[in-house]
Amino acid sequence: MTSARDAAEAEFKRFDADGDGLLTAAEIRQANEALGGLGASESEIEAFITSADSDGDGTIGLEEFVALVGHGRHEKA
Numbered sequence: 001m002t003s004a005r006d007a008a009e010a011e012f013k014r015f016d017a018d019g020d021g022l023l024t025a026a027e028i029r030q031a032n033e034a035l036g037g038l039g040a041s042e043s044e045i046e047a048f049i050t051s052a053d054s055d056g057d058g059t060i061g062l063e064e065f066v067a068l069v070g071h072g073r074h075e076k077a
């Protein structure tokens with residue numbers, strides 16, 4: 001059984017282009033474009049980071065990402 005956390009971790013690793021365990025604004029923008037080219041603006045990406053960045057270091061760690069996507073949001077029902 002795949003838990004929501006497992007799915008979030010897999011997603012995180014896909015986004016984390018350099019594998020350092022942190023998602024930067026650049027990585028999130030690249031991932032967003034790769035996932036369907038929604039063309040998020042800089043301010044949208046900044047808002048995403050701000051909403052997820054609970055320790056305020058300006059990047060999204062795995063735990064922050066899991067907390068964001070693992071809370072009642074499901075990509076696939």
Ligand SMILES: [Ca+2]
Binds near residue numbers: 016018019022023
């Ligand atoms: Ca990274």
Ligand SMILES: [Ca+2]
Binds near residue numbers: 054056
């Ligand atoms: Ca952070």
